[in-house]
Amino acid sequence: MSNIKNVIITGTSRGIGFELAHLFANQGHNVLTLSRNAQPVNNLHFDNITSFAFDLCKKEDYLKVVKFVKDEWTKVDVLINNAGTLLNKPFAETTMDDFETVYKTNVFGVAEMTRIITPFMPKNGHVITISSMGGVQGSMKFPGLAAYSSSKGAVITLTELLAEEYKESGPSFNVLALGAVQTEMLAEAFPGYQAPTTAKEMAEYIFDFALNGNKFYNGKVMQVSSSTP
Secondary structure, X not given: OOOOOEEEEEOOOOHHHHHHHHHHHHOOOEEEEEEOOOHHHHOOOOOOEEEXXXXXXXXXXXXXXXXXXXXXXXXXXXXXXXXXXXXXXXXXXXXXXXXXXXXXXXXXXXXHHHHHHHHHOOOOOEEEEEEEHHHOOOOOOOOOOHHHHHHHHHHHHHHHHHHHHOOOOOOEEEEEEEOOEEOHHHHHHOOOOOOOEEHHHHHHHHHHHHHHHHHOOOOEEEEEOOOOO
């Protein structure tokens, strides 16, 4: 069946990435899930899910992914850059090391994963990077998120650049800037805060956008948030 897609999702041990892995697998797509802890997805026992323990900061881990794609799939239809790290700390205490840690995962990791996978993607392939409303210029900003939100702004600009650079050959590149979603990551950074959207609800939206959004959008940032501004 030609409508079966090969899908790579990063950050699948919990939250939105974990839900996305289920959604794609349940629809019969082939999924490679990458997260520092492969165990939760390994426990799902889907024939069409392959899980690697994977660290976006380790160069050798990318080689494993390239080898898998070459040996097992030959092409990748959808890449979802979902892995992220969230730091909530006053700027006065946010060191160069803190910035480096956040940017290594949220920016450099996204760039490298995209760089190694795009050669395997067809013209109608789709790279989706998960950003945050905090990374959108002119949106409401929150204290404590200097490293996180600025890193999420960087991948929005990166996506615009990639859409331009690959506009003849494909694939398409889009960003989803998410509002607050109730995930473990959010709860750890903001104890007690209740977000209006569940991880499953947001995953359903991303799933649909991953399969269809590239027909309508390229180099765009979608603000997926029910609140204003």
